[in-house]
Amino acid sequence: MKFLEKNLVELDAAVTSPDEAIQTAGNLLVEEGLVEEQYVEAMVQSYHKNGPYFVLAPQIALPHARPEDGVKEASVSFLRLMHPVRFGSAVNDPVHLVFALGASSSDEHLEILQKLMALLNNPENVKKLMEMTAYSEMESLLGGIHS
Template sequence: MKFLEERLVALDVVATTPEETIRKAGELLVQQGAVEESYIDAMLLSYEENGPYFVLAPQIALPHARPEDGVKEASVSLVRLKKPLNFGSERNDPVKFVFALGASSSEEHLEILQKLTVLLNDQHNLEKLESAEDYQQIKALFN
């Protein structure tokens, strides 16, 4: 599983639309060989068709698509936006952190969500994600 490894994390990314943000988070997964390019299109289509259902908590979006849409390996990337963006979620906009998930099975999907939930349920961790100046400070949150 590739879970927020250094090459899967991009800080202070500039993006002007939710679609651009999802694409950037997906490209990190593609570059590491975790998903195919088609997976990005599937995530974008899912957002287009279903709206911001994956904006699960204040500031946090977890875009994903189905395993058969091109997942090669369970993986999670993170894009921290320089400026938060509205995804269309009344309760949880604006979004600052975008975690793109790639899971090749339901079991993996649950495992990834559990790892993220433990991390993101702690308000201190969110503050540290917000203020981290480099990858090492983010990595310290998982250990």
């Protein structure tokens, strides 16, 4: 599993729409060969079809699609937006942090979500994600959650 590794993290991306945010976060996975390009398109289509169901917490979106849409390896990328974007979630907009998930099975999906929840359930960690200036800060955050 590739979980928030250096090449999968981008800080302060200048995106202006939910589609662009999903595509940019998804392209981090594509560039590392973890998902196929069609997977990113499937994430965008899922958003258009199902709405912002993956905006699961204030300021946090976890876009994903189905394994058969082109996942090669379980992975999570992280995109911090320079300017928050409204996804249409009445409760949790605007989104500042985007984690694109690629899982090739439901077991992997659960494992990824558990790791992410371990990170994001702590408000202090979310604050650090908002303020970090270098990947080394992400490494120390992740060091605190690995089992």
